[in-house]
Amino acid sequence: MKKILKSTILFVALVFLISCNQKETTNDTSPCPSVSTIHPVRGNIQESKQLNGQVIYLNKTTITAPISGYITEVNTGVGNWVVKDELLFKIQTKESKALQNSDVSVPNQFGVIPVFASVSGFINTLNVTDANVFISEGNAMATIVKNTDLIIQVNAPFEYASILDNRQDIVIELPNKEVLHAVFYKAIPLVDPISQTQQIYFKLKKQTTLPENLNVLVTFSINKKRESLLLPKDAVLTNETQDKFWIMKVTLDSLAIKVPIIKGIETDGKIEILNPLLNISDEIIVTGGYELPDSTKIKMN
The missing domain is CATH 2.40.30.170 (Efflux pump adaptor protein, beta barrel domain)
Structure with a gap:
């Protein structure tokens, strides 16, 4: 009877050991997520x-009509560069034009007043573009601006x-x-x-x-900041409300552990890590870390 009992106990123990080994084998052969890692770097970063x-x-020079009369010449255009004392317009007085249209003989340029650029620069606005237009004394003819x-x-x-x-x-x-x-x-x-x-x-x-x-x-x-610890933006994970941040740090070559962090300056591509103090030899997951548990086995690419 004792022999039968011993045999039964040994059989049950053997079955239990085989079952445990099968479970362990099953767990060991489960696929591990593949990730890529990167090392922190020290560098300069700035917030902009x-x-x-x-x-x-800031300053504009307005060219005004010195007299009332008719425009006879327009020698410039918008965007043109002009130099000081360059001829821009000619204006003929009303009296001169009236005499010119009469039988009285007058010199060709009688009563014609030249208008010169008072400064060098670009013609920014041009109020008079055509000849034979009447203009009153003091009216703006053009505006000159300088670089x-x-x-x-x-x-x-x-x-x-x-x-x-x-x-x-x-x-x-x-x-x-x-x-x-x-x-x-x-x-x-x-x-x-x-x-x-x-x-x-x-x-x-x-x-x-x-x-x-x-x-x-x-x-x-x-x-x-100079010589700050920096990580790519993709290596830093956050929650839905974006009020908590962490990284996945790889230890023992195959174990990823969640590490909460405090961020510093952030640019389009990099984030300064203020806490904890990382080593430049640390392996930090940069791709494949999304939705990983707090601690898990991984396979590095």
Whole structure:
């Protein structure tokens, strides 16, 4: 009887061991998620702000009619470059025109007054485009602007005024994606009562001709850090409300562990990691980490 009991116990134990081995084998052979990893790097990072700006010409020179009369010549056009003392228009007095149309013989240029450019620059607006048009004394005929008077104007929140003061590293992006560089010029000591914004002026480092009222993007840094620990944006995971952030750190070559982090400066492609302090030799999952549990076995590509 005892022999039969011993045999039964041994049989049950053997079956139990075989069953456990089968379960362990099944668990070991379950597929592990494939991931790609990357190492943290140390580098420089900066936080930038972008504001809308507009091209304006701070000073404009208006050419006005010195007398009332009829335009006899128009020697310029919009966008033309003119130099100081260049002939722009000719105006004939009413009396001269009346005599010219009578039987009285008068010199050809009698009563004709030339109008010259008072400064060098570009013709920004042209109010008189054709001859034989009457114009009254003092009326605007044209406006001249100079490249040196070209300004980029930004309506910036008041708190940015101190940040932008004396800055030499302003980036201007045109609608065609061309990038120009500018420096701080002046801040107007007046704040809009509704928007609480202040007009800030920038001058281009290299004189360039741009159309007035052109909309541009003005970019400037507000925070710079050197030798920070950086990770690609894809390596940082977050919850639905985006108020918690973490990374998946690989240990023992095949075990991924969730590590909560505190972010610092964030750019389009990189994120500064303030806490915890990572080593540049750490393996951090950059692809394949989405929806992984807090701790899991993985297979690295």
